[in-house]
Amino acid sequence: SQPLAGCQAAELQSKVVPSKQILHSDNMEMEPETMETKSVTDYFSKLHMGSLVYSCTSKRKNK
Amino acid sequence: RMEASCLELALEGERLCKAGDCRAGVSFFEAAVQVGTEDLKTLSAIYSQLGNAYFYLHEYAKALEYHHHDLTLARTIGDLLGEAKASGNLGNTLKVLGNFEEAIVCCQRHLDISRELNDKVGEARALYNLGNVYHSKGKNVASAGTHDPGELPDDVKNALQKAANYYEENLTIVTELGDRAAQGRAFGNLGNTHYLLGNFRSAVLAHEQRLLIAKEFGDRSAERRAYSNLGNAYIFLGEFETASEYYKRTLQLARQLKDRAVEAQACYSLGNTYTLLQDYEKAIDYHLKHLVIAQELNDKIGEGRACWSLGNAYTALGNHDQAMHFAERHLEISREVGDRSGELTARLNLSDLQMVLGLSYSTNNSMMSESHVVDNNLNGTRPRVGRRHSMENMELMKLTPEKVQNWN
Numbered sequence: 001s002q003p004l005a006g007c008q009a010a011e012l013q014s015k016v017v018p019s020k021q022i023l024h025s026d027n028m029e030m031e032p033e034t035m036e037t038k039s040v041t042d043y044f045s046k047l048h049m050g051s052l053v054y055s056c057t058s059k060r061k062n063k
Numbered sequence: 064r065m066e067a068s069c070l071e072l073a074l075e076g077e078r079l080c081k082a083g084d085c086r087a088g089v090s091f092f093e094a095a096v097q098v099g100t101e102d103l104k105t106l107s108a109i110y111s112q113l114g115n116a117y118f119y120l121h122e123y124a125k126a127l128e129y130h131h132h133d134l135t136l137a138r139t140i141g142d143l144l145g146e147a148k149a150s151g152n153l154g155n156t157l158k159v160l161g162n163f164e165e166a167i168v169c170c171q172r173h174l175d176i177s178r179e180l181n182d183k184v185g186e187a188r189a190l191y192n193l194g195n196v197y198h199s200k201g202k203n204v205a206s207a208g209t210h211d212p213g214e215l216p217d218d219v220k221n222a223l224q225k226a227a228n229y230y231e232e233n234l235t236i237v238t239e240l241g242d243r244a245a246q247g248r249a250f251g252n253l254g255n256t257h258y259l260l261g262n263f264r265s266a267v268l269a270h271e272q273r274l275l276i277a278k279e280f281g282d283r284s285a286e287r288r289a290y291s292n293l294g295n296a297y298i299f300l301g302e303f304e305t306a307s308e309y310y311k312r313t314l315q316l317a318r319q320l321k322d323r324a325v326e327a328q329a330c331y332s333l334g335n336t337y338t339l340l341q342d343y344e345k346a347i348d349y350h351l352k353h354l355v356i357a358q359e360l361n362d363k364i365g366e367g368r369a370c371w372s373l374g375n376a377y378t379a380l381g382n383h384d385q386a387m388h389f390a391e392r393h394l395e396i397s398r399e400v401g402d403r404s405g406e407l408t409a410r411l412n413l414s415d416l417q418m419v420l421g422l423s424y425s426t427n428n429s430m431m432s433e434s435h436v437v438d439n440n441l442n443g444t445r446p447r448v449g450r451r452h453s454m455e456n457m458e459l460m461k462l463t464p465e466k467v468q469n470w471n
Contacts, residue, residue: 027295028259035115036147036173038111041074
């Protein structure tokens, strides 16, 4: 029952209601990036169209 | 002979990367490059995949190097589609490195070529990438200052508005193409862009769409992301009850997915939400859960925030002894991590608490009793009006991007 202390404590408590700003931890969850992909097998599709590196495929076909 | 072995090594690299072992994949691709090949298209594919592998391994300088090699090769052999792809990948990498202007040039090139080739899929992907670059650019400038979402300088607003436009353009195309997965990604990032712009209702609408698509795919990570983002938006709409419901869903999924860092984040968000609801017992419960995981993950920043939050909640309940304990921990940790503003805040909190405790324990009602509790272990001078600002000081405690990466 100490008015001053009570007043101080009340004042302290009233300050505790934080602003949304402070509370907000700013952790937006972003979606993943998309990277463009290439494959060395794109190269095989080229071969059907009469690529220069024919020797290589004949070796591959023998495997 | 050499040709085949280069190809074989590259194929093994592809297999390993597809299986999720990028580190091993990189070794095989680098071996393939060592062996070498006459076929520039094959080499370009190897460079591209090396770039992507390094990107996923977060080694962006190396990713940049290889995507740049790929771009050079694609131009050399006049492979326009290959050039578009390399430009897009280079753009994404430059974005992560914070080089936004060059990233925009590269992503724009990806877009232009795709349109030239009448490649709708490529066009949509380039638009998504451009949206991401402008989003990052806006967020990056914004994080230099501290303000609520929606209170933004013009350059930030412009970048974010551009991002939103690109995502919308992307959505138009991927909706036509019926590509639901791409729609999900665009909705998620569009929602986050609206959130930063302060369009919280639009953010909710976008994240609801994202949630729907995540459920369609049974993608629980995406579902969890959507819940978390919905919670954030509802906080700023002032609908704390709804926010708490979404954060609880986030927490549930985080536990199912066994992701401790994400679980910690959900507990922290819930603690904050219950603070806003002024239900301090529940707030304490969640902040303690957050504290335990932060300690477990050796996350000092998180631990400091937990202590600060707990100190506040205990103060609100009038439990000054506990408040004191956590304020002291907060001070210790702030010193440990070199967080000057956190340290200042902790000092102010402590001196306030000492004041209250001193007055409570004092038998003397006069103002003179204040002199008993003059900072004995605090040598920080307190500005008279400083107390009012001590909460605002916490704004400076916001995580920096590097720390956020550790946190995620």
